[in-house]
Amino acid sequence: MNNKPDFKIVIPARYASSRLPGKPLKIIAGKPMIQHTYERALQSQASEVVIATDDQRIVDAAKQFTNDIVMTSSDHASGTERLAEVLQLKNWAEQSIIVNVQGDEPLVSPMHINLVAESLKNNRKAGMSTLATPIEMQEEAFDPNIVKVVMDHQGYALYFSRAVIPWARDDFKMTDASQQSIKKLPEESHWYRHIGMYAYRGTALKQYIMLEPCELEKTESLEQLRLLYNGIGIHVSIVRDEPGHGVDVAADIDKVEQIIMGNS
Numbered sequence: 463m464n465n466k467p468d469f470k471i472v473i474p475a476r477y478a479s480s481r482l483p484g485k486p487l488k489i490i491a492g493k494p495m496i497q498h499t500y501e502r503a504l505q506s507q508a509s510e511v512v513i514a515t516d517d518q519r520i521v522d523a524a525k526q527f528t529n530d531i532v533m534t535s536s537d538h539a540s541g542t543e544r545l546a547e548v549l550q551l552k553n554w555a556e557q558s559i560i561v562n563v564q565g566d567e568p569l570v571s572p573m574h575i576n577l578v579a580e581s582l583k584n585n586r587k588a589g590m591s592t593l594a595t596p597i598e599m600q601e602e603a604f605d606p607n608i609v610k611v612v613m614d615h616q617g618y619a620l621y622f623s624r625a626v627i628p629w630a631r632d633d634f635k636m637t638d639a640s641q642q643s644i645k646k647l648p649e650e651s652h653w654y655r656h657i658g659m660y661a662y663r664g665t666a667l668k669q670y671i672m673l674e675p676c677e678l679e680k681t682e683s684l685e686q687l688r689l690l691y692n693g694i695g696i697h698v699s700i701v702r703d704e705p706g707h708g709v710d711v712a713a714d715i716d717k718v719e720q721i722i723m724g725n726s
Contacts, residue, residue: 569714
């Protein structure tokens with residue numbers, strides 16, 4: 463029996479990035495970034511890899527290396543909404559497993575992609591699955607740009623937050639991480655950094671777009687809280703290796719290029 467999950471990948475790619483306009487088309491080691499991401503996704507076990515965009519310039523560039531491109535609405539507030547439109551346009555089954563691979567992740571791990579899809583297949587109560595990695599340094603735990611997650615004994619997410627969760631009452635004496643005398647978290651700690659890769663069931667995607675943003679989601683600015691708030695389970699798999707370097711600002715392009723050239 464084949465235990466490998468049958469899943470598809472959608473790569474949302476927007477041209478109008480506020481911090482780096484035209485980001486998917488930035489050249490890295492001789493190729494547009496979106497091509498690097500697409501080629502890494504192909505190394506996974508996905509049965510189909512689709513680029514979803516709302517800009518003709520990205521379509522034209524992607525046509526140089528694939529025909530698996532879907533033009534979507536420009537009105538989507540998130541990549542999740544774009545995935546839901548692709549599900550409908552491609553007429554995929556409601557029980558399909560769809561992995562969201564961000565277009566600005568040219569070093570995305572194919573193993574991480576496979577794992578998040580397998581996790582969703584094996585955890586029937588989950589509508590979505592994602593990844594996390596242990597936090598060891600206290601500075602990371604207190605960094606609001608690093609999203610933390612706590613799970614139950616079965617690996618299902620209880621909550622995601624930009625704050626330090628759980629709060630170690632006897633170890634954290636002050637809220638300002640720069641004033642902390644401890645440089646490592648306590649032994650036997652349970653702090654985990656969320657890695658923003660998601661696999662969805664088609665049914666969960668359809669539910670998501672019908673739900674109104676909740677107060678928790680708006681407060682933390684974390685869209686996955688909409689699912690938790692409405693009782694849709696999220697399973698979290700723990701990985702020890704860090705995700706590949708993503709591209710948020712122009713300086714990241716040089717860093718990623720150095721990594722790619724160093725591995726070639």
